[in-house]
């Protein structure tokens with residue numbers, strides 16, 4: 079981390095913005111009362127090609143990359159003849175790649191395969207583009223058919239598997255430095271071939287002439303510091319093999335530096351200089367078998383052929399393309415060792431990642447999804463919140479464009495609905511009709527029972543049925559009578575439980591008479607269908623924000639993969655539980671003992687913000703899915719000092735509107751912050767609509783979090799505390815901060831008040847912990863405009 083405490087950024091990249099999907103530079107917030115805030119480097123729009131170069135890498139860096147990649151190609155070309163003569167291909171490639179060291183790349187030939195005594199890895203290549211485990215094959219005949227590599231008539235599965243195993247072993251070594259497993263790339267290079275790039279399982283098969291392009295397209299992902307740390311790690315984990323006493327090959331003299339390339343200039347090809355065409359079709363020297371030039375499409379076979387090398391122009395284009403893609407954020411390529419190890423670890427059964435807000439749980443989940451997809455698994459990445467799926471998909475697309483299609487991003491209720499559809503049961507979920515059944519049941523048996531005496535309101539009893547009875551899959555009164563109601567603090571006497579059960583039974587009767595399902599029925603039915611099925615569409619299921627699910631929702635997801643190794647990963651934090659109800663993992667039948675990890679380093683919130691958020695929930699114990707109450711104050715390592723809290727007192731709503739708009743405008747105009755990195759978070763849908771109108775009236779571009787898919791930049795996000803879940807923003811505004819939780823209502827019992835406000839404080843805590851750099855809180859004086867209605871309690 080830089081001395082000022084701002085997050086480590088790769089050259090030209092933006093601060094981490096998990097969830098907002100808009101990688102943007104840190105806003106230029108001038109610290110007032112607190113410590114330092116990230117520097118104000120404003121980056122250009124990445125869509126403009128020329129600007130993208132500045133964004134992704136320095137011009138000089140591009141030149142250097144072109145220089146060394148060109149040199150590499152030239153070297154490879156020279157050495158190919160020797161390979162063809164039956165030389166030792168791997169050593170020659172290693173020698174050829176030595177020229178890359180001038181540009182900060184490191185070539186490590188003949189290294190020990192970690193975990194073995196004598197086996198070696200031919201070449202490991204480490205540089206700004208990542209780490210590559212390279213295996214060169216000098217085969218006369220090679221083909222890719224039906225997703226497999228063939229050498230003549232024999233499949234090359236063993237070669238692919240061996241290389242994948244080598245890369246996995248190297249990844250394990252480098253995880254100790256913080257490199258995510260998928261940043262170690264296995265490359266099987268076919269000597270003398272070109273126009274080949276085919277991912278096969280975890281290995282990418284390349285032609286010799288495609289190697290430089292492959293390295294270029296990765297762009298600059300690791301800083302020199304990171305590369306140094308990796309090298310140290312490799313020195314211990316993959317030391318040189320003892321037999322590597324070969325004479326050192328003198329390094330090729332550096333070629334004269336080419337003139338600075340410009341986008342409009344056409345350079346001669348790097349090899350041979352025979353023609354100025356940058357195309358790949360021209361032939362050079364004859365090969366061992368004079369066959370036609372290979373094509374690149376799957377199903378074709380290649381014999382060693384010849385081709386002109388990549389022109390500098392083409393390399394330039396590859397580098398520009400890499401720079402033009404959305405910038406890589408630090409957490410996409412570099413993690414804390416605990417995170418990196420978790421992402422790639424083989425888990426013998428269901429596993430869990432927990433920890434306070436902002437500790438990188440979702441980041442681990444995303445890296446794990448990438449890791450599993452890269453090795454060919456079909457992955458479901460899910461949570462309760464509908465709007466999170468597109469945001470996660472947008473992030474994974476940047477992290478793993480080649481593999482994102484193997485990952486499905488869907489919320490739990492959509493998964494369940496599809497199960498029913500697949501079994502011809504669609505159309506029966508009618509939530510409105512089910513709600514009507516509940517209100518009728520309440521009127522018939524609830525209103526005149528002992529329940530209203532507890533002063534909890536009928537919504538409480540609706541939630542009791544949804545989350546405690548149906549959400550936990552209870553089927554008999556005796557189960558309910560003796561149930562520990564995890565997550566619900568108002569004690570119920572036996573007469574109350576009996577009254578609740580009567581209400582539930584009446585509701586069920588009315589509902590079945592109308593032949594409709596509610597959302598909890600859909601989960602129950604889907605769970606049973608999946609349990610009864612012998613097929614599953616997924617190899618792995620990753621559940622984010624697991625504390626928001628019901629027990630049955632988690633059982634449905636568990637049913638897809640059972641307890642198989644690397645099957646289920648649940649990620650969450652009970653302190654951020656913002657829906658009524660609760661359950662334990664044991665009750666859901668998800669055994670995670672020995673496979674649970676706690677993360678404790680907060681990467682998101684600056685110190686002052688975290689402190690401010692913690693004051694909200696410090697006195698509230700919580701349950702973290704294991705039935706044991708935990709203390710509200712938790713130890714967290716803080717990564718980023720400073721942060722700004724502004725509590726602004728206003729006399730009325732109109733004054734608050736003006737103050738909040740002025741604050742946003744001032745951040746944007748005077749402090750170089752982007753609207754896209756600001757959020758206004760509120761407790762109700764009504765308040766969200768109102769603030770959308772207020773900002774429109776002030777000409778501030780804004781978008782509802784309901785519409786947000788991780789891509790809309792340049793708009794202030796407005797949404798409920800519930801919908802802000804798992805996202806983060808540089809600047810968060812919380813109007814009416816002092817009106818939430820609201821005061822005790824006339825009809826509310828002390829227990830009811832306690833339970834409601836505890837839940838609402840957790841919601842507020844979630845809202846505040848979305849802020850990275852600053853929080854603006856409106857404190858409204860004057861007459862209480864009334865406590866706002868609680869936000870929706872169903873899935874969003």
Ligand SMILES: Nc1ncnc2c1ncn2[C@@H]1O[C@H](COP(=O)(O)OP(=O)(O)OP(=O)(O)O)[C@@H](O)[C@H]1O
Nearest residue numbers: 094096413414435436437438439440441681682804
């Ligand atoms: N190793 C890391 N290096 C730098 N930044 C990181 C790292 N891990 C996570 N982050 C950043 O920290 C922020 C929080 O990460 P993440 O959302 O994964 O945390 P979380 O524990 O899931 O949070 P919450 O529970 O509050 O939703 C993100 O903006 C992410 O980019």
